[in-house]
Amino acid sequence: MSCTTHFAGHTVIHRLDPRPRIVATLLFAVFIALDNPYPVLATGLGVGIVLAMLARLPARPLARRLLHINLFMALLFLTLPTTTPGEPAFSIFSLPFSRVGLHLAAMITLKANAIVLAFTALLGTVELSALGHALQHLRVPDRLIHLFLFTLRYLDVIHHAYEDLLRAMKARGFRPRMDLHTYRSYGSLMAMLLVRSLERAERVMDAMKCRGFKGRFLTYRPFDFHRRDAVFCLVATIVLCLCASLRWALPGGPQ
């Protein structure tokens, strides 16, 4: 079982160069995270939904992701309006729900959903190692990229090592319970996992030295900037500019 998979596919979004996608996602996320009036946030959410549809994100995993964050948002809707003082919008069982609290919860919910949809559609669809190389092209420090690529590469390997160790424990009758023995056994499992990963790191480093590693990974996947990428950049710029002008034009926006 691999846990490090992206949303694979062959849509328009998948075919775009990852580099402009990273930049566009960052700009969009930062912009949405600013204080925005409702129409801007609604537009942002719309953009997120359109992107998710263009990328044909599979419904079930996407729903799981959105459920995950929206459970927290539901908690906000329950707690914020009842604890924030202010003029009540309505009350249930004489428990007043304040307007300010509702406003705050609604803002956070809209922002979160818009950003998550755009982020998943644009970056969740990039193969993870390609994402590493794209970040390298965007001048992220080499060592950080190496850390990212190595972690990614060995995550599944280590997960397998974990399953091996756990299977060995179960074969000897280990049953997790709420007692010190269980915690000690899990602690030993974790420590053994670290010992194994350190030993593997030695072997990896030796192998890399043998092959003359000079501190830079070569990629077999050169990025091409096609016309469709130029179109994507243009559209992204226009959308961001529209959102920005909407933000400053509206009465609720910053003065």
Place this chain on the structure above:
Amino acid sequence: MHITEGVAPASVAAAGALLTAGGVAMGLRAMKDEQIPRAALMSAAIFAASLVIRLPLGPSSVHPVLNGLAGLLLGWAAVPAFLVALFLEALLFQFGGITTLGLNTITMAAPAVVCYAIFNRPLRRCRQKNTAFLLGMAAGVTALLLSFALWAAVLVLSGKSLIVIVKLALIPHLAITAMEGLFTGFVVSFLFKVYPGVFDLPLTREGGVAP
């Protein structure tokens, strides 16, 4: 424990991103190129374990956080390691998020570095397994309490009314902290027996023990 997308206003998120950038720069400088695979494999192990290990607690179970352990083993390199792990978590599972990546990294990694500063040296000097267990436990507890404090601070800075979330999370978090302390203690005492010298690893840059 993650700060969800959209919660933090731009100013708070930007402050988190800046602090993280500084910490990552420190962490990357503390690493030699040869140490990158080791740091990556250890952080992969810690990251994988924090996702799959479930410690039974009453009718439920909790995942270990392991940032105290990461600090003891990685030192400053824990900052870039957590940045990578949290970026992957955001990509793969939507825990945390892209705009709150800096904040989440700080809440996890700053306590790790503090644990390194306080507990790494005593641990290297320590000669007894029980002392190692106690030091590990102290590191685990300290890291989680600090993380909780930072997390609460970020929420309160993001909006005073969010303090209600902090209050709701306090009791469960104390339970998780106790578990984390025990667990980190057991991991550290096992490593102390089986792999002496493992806690010297963050030091190699400063002319400590050879890798």
